[in-house]
Amino acid sequence: MHITQLEIDNFKSFGRKTKIPFLPGFTIISGPNGSGKSNIIDCILFALALSSSRHLRAERLTDLLNLNSDRNIAEVEITFSDGTIIKRRIKRTENTYYNYLYLNGRSCRQGELLDFLAGHGIVPHGYNVVMQGDINRIIEMSDTERRKIIDEIA
Amino acid sequence: MHITQLEIDNFKSFGRKTKIPFLPGFTIISGPNGSGKSNIIDCILFALALSSSRHLRAERLTDLLNLNSDRNIAEVEITFSDGTIIKRRIKRTENTYYNYLYLNGRSCRQGELLDFLAGHGIVPHGYNVVMQGDINRIIEMSDTERRKIIDEIA
Amino acid sequence: KFEAFNEAFQEIDKNFREIFSRLTMGTGELKLENPEDPFTGGLSFAVQPRDKKVHHLTALSGGEKSLTTLAFIFSIQKAIPAPFYAFDEVDMNLDGSNVVRIAEMIRELSHTSQFINISLRKPMIDAADRILGVTIRPDKTTLVTGVSMDDS
Amino acid sequence: KFEAFNEAFQEIDKNFREIFSRLTMGTGELKLENPEDPFTGGLSFAVQPRDKKVHHLTALSGGEKSLTTLAFIFSIQKAIPAPFYAFDEVDMNLDGSNVVRIAEMIRELSHTSQFINISLRKPMIDAADRILGVTIRPDKTTLVTGVSMDDS
Ligand SMILES: Nc1ncnc2c1ncn2[C@@H]1O[C@H](COP(=O)(O)OP(=O)(O)OP(=O)(O)O)[C@@H](O)[C@H]1O
Numbered sequence A, B: 001m002h003i004t005q006l007e008i009d010n011f012k013s014f015g016r017k018t019k020i021p022f023l024p025g026f027t028i029i030s031g032p033n034g035s036g037k038s039n040i041i042d043c044i045l046f047a048l049a050l051s052s053s054r055h056l057r058a059e060r061l062t063d064l065l066n067l068n069s070d071r072n073i074a075e076v077e078i079t080f081s082d083g084t085i086i087k088r089r090i091k092r093t094e095n096t097y098y099n100y101l102y103l104n105g106r107s108c109r110q111g112e113l114l115d116f117l118a119g120h121g122i123v124p125h126g127y128n129v130v131m132q133g134d135i136n137r138i139i140e141m142s143d144t145e146r147r148k149i150i151d152e153i154a
Numbered sequence C, D: 001k002f003e004a005f006n007e008a009f010q011e012i013d014k015n016f017r018e019i020f021s022r023l024t025m026g027t028g029e030l031k032l033e034n035p036e037d038p039f040t041g042g043l044s045f046a047v048q049p050r051d052k053k054v055h056h057l058t059a060l061s062g063g064e065k066s067l068t069t070l071a072f073i074f075s076i077q078k079a080i081p082a083p084f085y086a087f088d089e090v091d092m093n094l095d096g097s098n099v100v101r102i103a104e105m106i107r108e109l110s111h112t113s114q115f116i117n118i119s120l121r122k123p124m125i126d127a128a129d130r131i132l133g134v135t136i137r138p139d140k141t142t143l144v145t146g147v148s149m150d151d152s
C-alpha cells in the first residue's frame, strides 16, 4: 500500500493544480530553499488527517489555502497502490469553513479514517513521517512516550 | 578584543590539555560527527560564564569534567587580543564542587565578569554566539524578547 | 498484549544493536525501565557511539543524536515495515561520510518500503532511484518536475 | 534611553533591508509594535523572500527562517560589531547556493569582527581564512589540528 499519486489544488504554495506520480523504492525531492518541498509532506499529513494545523505551520486551517488566489477551496487527494483513494477538502465561506474527508469516494469522519490507516500500519505518531527539524524529537521525548511508539505498532 | 587563544584541560571530551590558537578574520572548525566541535563553543560559553549547565548539555556542572579521567579539576582559559585573560575552573570533591572565576589573574564573581564583558559588547543573550540547532530561535521567540536584543546593545 | 509487546521489542532491540553498530562503529541497545512489566515504565537508549562512555543522552552531539534516532526508526522498519516513509532533511546534522552511510541504508530498506526523502545533501540525492525537482514559478506557485532516472 | 534605542534601531533596520534583499532577492524590514514608545511593544520581521506574500513568520520554510535570522544578526553586526562571533552550523538548513551567499557575507564581515564557525558544508569551509580540524583520538579525547592556510 505505497503512495502512487498525489493531487494537490490550491493548498499552500500549490496555487495551480499539480499531479505528482510516486513509484515504490527511493525517491528524493530536492530544490532551492522556500520552493515548496516541505509543503509536499504537509499535503500528505493534511490529507491523511494525521496532523493539526499548528504542525502544518498554519494558525488556522484556512491559512492552508493558497494566499495568492481568491479561490475558497483547497484539496489534496492521495492514491495508493492497492487502489485506496483518500481525499480532503477545505472550503472557506464568509464566516466559517468546512472540512470534508473522503475514503474511496465516500465521505467519512476523521476517527474512521484513522482506524482505517492504523489497520495499514500508519499511525498518527508513527515514525514513518519525520518533519523538518524534527529528527532529534525521539531523543528528546520522555522515556514513556518513547515506549508508546512500540505499543502502537505491536 | 578578539580571542587569541583557548586553553582547555579536562573539560568534556578534552581529556588532554589542549591549546588552540585563534587569529582574527574567518576561522572554520570542521571534523566528523561527535569529534568535539560544539564542545569548543561550550568551552567559550563556560569560561565567560555566559551559559547554564543545561545549555552546555550537562545535568550538573560536574558532568563537564572529562568522563574518562579521574582528575577532579576542569579548567578553561581564554586569552583576548587586548591582553585580557579569563579563566574558569571547577573542582569536584567527595560531596560537593567549587567554581572559580579569574579575570586577569584575580579571582572575581560572576556578576563582575558579566559587567566587564558587557562593557566590551559581549552580553549573555548576545547574538554573537549561536549554538547548534539554535539558528531559528530568534524567529521563534516572542516579539518582546526580540526587541530586548536591541535594548541590550544600544 | 504483553506477549505482543515483548515479541516486537525483542526483535526491534536485536535490529537496533546491529544497525547502531553498523552506523556508528560503537555499541547500543534499547533499554526498558521495567522489563517484567513494560507498560509501567519507559524506553531509553543505552548507546556508546565509537565506544565512548556516555553519561546521558543529552551529552551526545547533534549528529550522534540523529544517528541514534535513525537507527531506531530503521530497526522498527525492519521488524514491522510501514507502507511508506516520508523524511524531511533527516541528514541535516550529519557529516559527509554519515550521509553516505544513511543513504546506503535507506537504499537497502527501500526494497521493502517506499521512501520519499527531502534532502539538500549530494550523497543522499545521488543514492536515490529518482529525483523530483521542485522550483518556484514567477507567479510564486510551486512547480514539480519529475526527473526519472533509470528505474533499475 | 529612547534616543539611543531609536538611533540603533534605525541603523539596524536600514542594514536589515539591504542585507535581506541581497540574501533572498526579496524585501524585508524590521517592525516595531509601538514606534512611539518601543519599550511597551515588541519587534517583529515583515519579510517577503523572493517577494512572496507571507502570512506569518511560522509559514516560512526552514531555509527562509535561517536567512532571516542571519540577516538580522549581520545587520546588528554592521551597526555595533561584537568582538567575536561563534556560529555552530548555522548553514544546516540552507541549500548550496544560499550557503555560498552566507559564506561570502561572513567573509566580508570578518574584516571588522572575528568569526569562528563550525560547519560541515563545503562552500562554507572553502570560504574561510583557515581551518581547524577536529578528530577523536583512540583514547576518545578530542584532538585539534590547525591547518593554517595562507593568511592573505
Ligand atoms: N497558504 C500559503 N499560500 C502561499 N504560499 C504559502 C502558503 N503557506 C506557505 N507558503 C509558502 O511556502 C513556502 C515554504 O515552503 P516549504 O516550507 O515547503 O519550503 P522548502 O522547499 O521546504 O524550503 P527549505 O529547503 O528552506 O526547507 C514559504 O515561502 C511560504 O511563503
Ligand SMILES: Nc1ncnc2c1ncn2[C@@H]1O[C@H](COP(=O)(O)OP(=O)(O)OP(=O)(O)O)[C@@H](O)[C@H]1O
Pocket (backbone or CB within 6 Å): B011, B012, B013, B014, B031, B032, B033, B034, B035, B036, B037, B038, B039, B040, B063, B064, B065, B066, B067, B068, B132, C049, C052, C053, C054, C059, C060, C061, C062, C063, C064, C093, C095
Ligand atoms: N564530560 C564528558 N567527558 C567526555 N566526553 C564527553 C563529555 N561530555 C560530552 N562528551 C562527548 O563529546 C561528544 C560530543 O561532542 P560535540 O557535541 O562537540 O560533537 P561535534 O563535533 O559537535 O559533533 P556534531 O557534528 O555531530 O555536532 C559526545 O560524543 C560526548 O560523548
Ligand SMILES: [Mg+2]
Pocket (backbone or CB within 6 Å): A037, A038, A039, A132, C088, D061, D062, D063
Ligand atoms: Mg523544508
Ligand SMILES: [Mg+2]
Pocket (backbone or CB within 6 Å): B037, B038, B039, B132, C061, C062, C063
Ligand atoms: Mg556539534
